[in-house]
Each structure stands twice: as C-alpha cells, then as structure tokens.
Amino acid sequence: MTNTKNDLLIEVKNLEVHFNLLEGVVRALNGVSFEIRQGRSLGVIGESGCGKSVTAQSIMRIAPTPPAKIIGGSIRMHVHGEEGKQGEDVEILELQASGEKMRSIRWKHVAMIFQEPMTSFSPVFTIGNQIIEAILLHMPELDEKQSRARAIELLGRVGIPKPERLVDAYPHQLSGGMRQRAMIAMALSCNPKLLIADEPTTALDVTIEAQILELLKSLQAEFGMSMMYISHDLAVVGEMADDIMVMYLGQVMERASRDELFEKPLHPYTQALWRSIPRIDGGQDRLEPIAGTLPSPFSEHKGCPFYSRCEHRIKDVCDVQRPPMYRASPTHEVACFLYKD
C-alpha cells in the first residue's frame, strides 16, 4: 500500500456488484477496493456470502450475468507485454466480458483454481486434453506435441505420479486431491501473473489440504506469481497471505499485512472473528460466537453493515453513515469510526 505504483498488478476501486433476483436486489459487493502487487499474495477472508468469490469472478469477468451485474467501480490491471513489448494498463470493466481482449487476459494473465475439484474438469475429456486446450489457446508458439510435453511436465511438477500416463486419465479416475493438483497444473499452464485460488482446499481433507497449500506456496515463488487466496479459514489465510483483507456483507472491513492483522486486529468484526476460533496455545477459556445473526442479504445498510452485531457501536454515528477507511499504520486500514483519529 505504500509501495511504488510500478509493481502494482491489479487495483480494484469501489467495485459494486448487484445480483438482480426475483426476490429483490442483493448488493453482493458494495464498494470494494484493494490492490495486489507483483509477487505478493492477498488473502481474502469472510463468511459465506460476504462477496469473496464474486470479487474474484469479477476480476475475470466470469460472474454469471444475469443475475450478477457490475454497477460501478474500476478494476485496473497491468497486463505484461510479450517479451520485448511494453506492458499496458487495462481497465477490465471497460472490456466486453466475452470479447477477444478479455479472453486473452483470462488464463494467460489471471488464472483461477476453484473450490470443487470434482466438477472443475469436464468428465468426458481427459485431464491432458483440457490442459492442452488452454496451452494451445494462449501459447500459439507451441504445437500440439510441445503442448502435450508441457502438460506432462506441469503435471509432474504439481506432484502427480506417472504424469506421462495420467495425462490421458479421465477426471473420475483421479482422487479429489489429485484432481486439485491437476487443476493447479492447468492454472499454471500459461504462466499467469495472478493466480486466484477460490477456497481450493475446502473440499479436501486436512492432510491433503496441507500438501496443496505447501505446493501452492512453492509454486508461487517458483513462477513469481501474485496470488489472491480466498478462504473462510483464518489459519489457512494466515499461512498463505502477505496481506489480508477481511470482508463482511460485500464490504471491506479491514485490510492489513498479515502480522498486523493477527497481532492487532482493529475492527470489532475482526476482533470478534479472532475470539471465535480456537487457538493452539489455549490462550482463551471459551470460544465466543459473534452476537446476533447475519442480516438478510436483501437488506440495505445506510451505515456500517456490522452495526447490528457490533459491541462498540455508536448510535447515530455508525448507523447513519458508512465508515470510510481509516489508516492506522502505513500498512493497516480499517473501516470503523472508532479509529477516526
């Protein structure tokens, strides 16, 4: 947040996305801003429905429209040029979602791994077929044979045994963990600058989860990628991210470097979250759930969305006006009136 502009990979400002449903309008994203710098990883954390995935999908412009509709804001992405060519800054929201420019950015510059390794691959084509498809699409300098060699190499790199044989395996012949590894191989196939991982380990068991996280970290360093890691698991995000962003009901509550956020959470919501998880050092007697319940997704908030559940709420302040981002340190921002000064 203090670094120079030139290593900025992506800058999201005031992103607003609505879901127009029969029951009403869901404000899925309500002015979300953040940035990701090159080689860094941003962890996004929040409860179900807080807008984590929609944020990621909006960056790639793959949110299902309808019902999702981008209302406003800006997503500026630095798109690196091919060797020797100048890079350019692209305003993602100005592009046509299925247009040529946007399609050339997908997978080549931003790739994504998904939560469900079981369904992320089509069941009727081999893993290799689906990886090679991406390579052929974005790396025209490679022919079919070279693409296949690259797919095998990547499968080996992500820890799939006998890659030269399993490249011709169908997804149903692999276990969930293996499928997620294959998915990672596919995501890396075109050397993306940003890898979005949307809860990639939620559907896996804990031992596999640890392996996948380890793999992602080493690959991030090896490929020099930036990463956006989405999860509802605080421990996992703490493991993966340099910076962390806490989201609640489509808004960013707090944004800080990992250490600051873990050592000194400022927002009452973050603090409440921290109190609700067990710690391995046993430093607390009992877990405290966050008071109240999540408001209806259809409700509209004039003030802070956390107002109804907040223990520090200030009447006639927090419920009247939306708290802006206050800067607590060069790398720590919080959307709460408690930190006005």
Add this chain to the structure above:
Amino acid sequence: MLAFIVRRLITIIPLLILISIVSFIVIELPPGDWVETRVQQLKLAGATVDDTEIQRLNSQYGLDKPAYQRYFRWVTNMLQGDFGYSFQWNQPVSEILIERVPRTMLIAVLSLIVSWLISTPIGILSAIKQYSWIDYLGTFISFIGLATPGFLLALILAYGALNILGFSPLGLNSIEMIDAPMSIAKLVDLAKHLVLPLIIVGLTGTGVTIRVLRANLLDELKKQYVITARAKGLTEYQLLMKYPVRMAINPLISTIGGILPALIGGEQLVSIVLSLDTTGPVLLRAAIAQDTYLVGGIVMILSTLALFGSLLSDIALASMDPRIRFGGTSK
C-alpha cells in the same frame, strides 16, 4: 469397448426370447384362429365347408397341437428364416417382411434424423436464451409436437397438401411411378412423398427431444466445468459446443432406444392414414384377419430392430462417455 459390446449383446438374448413369447401370446390372445375366421367368411359367402377340410387345414398349420408346441415350431422355423405362411396373402411371411420392413425402418430412421436436425438447434437455443422469445417459441413447438396425435396431423397435412398444393401425398410413390423402374425421377418422387410422413412421424420425437435437451443443457450450464472453460478464455461458442452440449446430448442418445419404438408405432398409424405400403397397414389388416404368422413375424422383427436400435445407442453412448465405457460409478 469390445467387452462392453459383447456384454450388451449377451443381455439381448433373454430379451429376444421374452419378446417372442409376448408376440406369440399376442397372436394367441383373440378367441378362435385363422381357420375359424376363414370358415366363417366362407359360410357367410354361402359356401359349405366340410369338417374334414377343416381338420386338414388345422393339422397342416399345426393348429390342433397344444400352444407350447406351436410356439416352439414357430421359433425354430423363424431361426431358419422361415416366418411361416400368410393365409391372407397366400405368400410366405418372409417375402412380405423383406418388402415392407425396410420401408418402415427407412421412415423411422429418417424421421429420427429429421427430428434431431430440427430439435437440437432449438433445444440449445432455448437453453442458452432461457425465457427469451425463442425459448417460448421452442417450448410452444415442442408442446404442439407432444400433444398432437400423429394420425390427426397426417389427416390435416394430407388435406392441406391436396387442396392447397394440389399434390397427393398418399402412398410412397405416385400411381404412375409405382411400376416404373428405379430412376432419378422415381427417387425424386419418393422423396416428395416422404416429406409429409417424416414431418408427422418426426414431430413426436422433436417435442420430446427439445424438452430433454433444454432441461439437460440448463443443468449442465450451471456446472463448474463450464465456468472453468470460460475462465480459460475459450469463446462462448467453443466452450458451449465442447463442454455442456456434449454432456447434454448424452441422455438424448440413450433415449433413441425409447424413441425408436415410438417412432415405429407412430409410423404404423401414419402409414395407415396416408396408405403408405409399409408394415403399418399390413399389420392392422393381418391383426383383424388373425393372420397369425404375419402378425407374429412383423411384431417380432420390429421389436428386434428396436432392440438393436437401443443397443446401437448404448454403444454410441459408451464411445462418447468414458465413465460408462470404463464401468465407472463416480459422478
């Protein structure tokens, strides 16, 4: 793949035996037999029939034997290509079958193709443009197709063709062409006469196919692998045809097995109305006249063909879906 085909071929055998038993029971169900019917006709016509003549006919056709013996005689003869003798046509049943069955199959298979050609694009458009005017139009067409009985449509269209176009759609060839040797002109004439039957027979299948395809595709479009494909940067058309459509077509292929008998059944009725010389009119008349072997032969052959149709659709399905080919169970 070969093991799969062999496995499926073996399961067909008990089915064929079952069909032959059912066909035989159908033949035997109505009271009386062909000889009695014949005698009745002769008596009504004023002729006298003596008992020894009846005896002779009965033993000649084995009608005095118990049912199971007649069944076994019928089946063993059929295996040797002898389908028995049609009392009504004074002709071996196999000759009638050879002449008529290919025409029925031609109409059934062509209507299947026609109905697929019409319904696949409509079904796909209906799904990707859900709740648009094209979707409503597709739904409308498919409900018409489902709800209109083929024979009614045959009557209406035949009336229309005759009165508006001045073209007689009856028969498979125009009267002056029936005895002409095979030529381009005769083929064109045949094609003209096929248009109406194909539309009528095909429409039933079209309605079903549009509905099934639309529902399948709507399911598939929501799946994660579609989002993956989009995220990879494929164009909408590329990803649509390679991933969800491919998946949505699978259940369609498996319905061939079910649609084929329906098409054959529909063909029978339409052929009667449009007096096409296929198996339809023959079967109806044979059933009324209790022409035992002819009815049995037609039912047997058409059922067997339908069975092989569904076998073919299974093989096609297995070649398209690895999960079936490998006997996989996971979704």
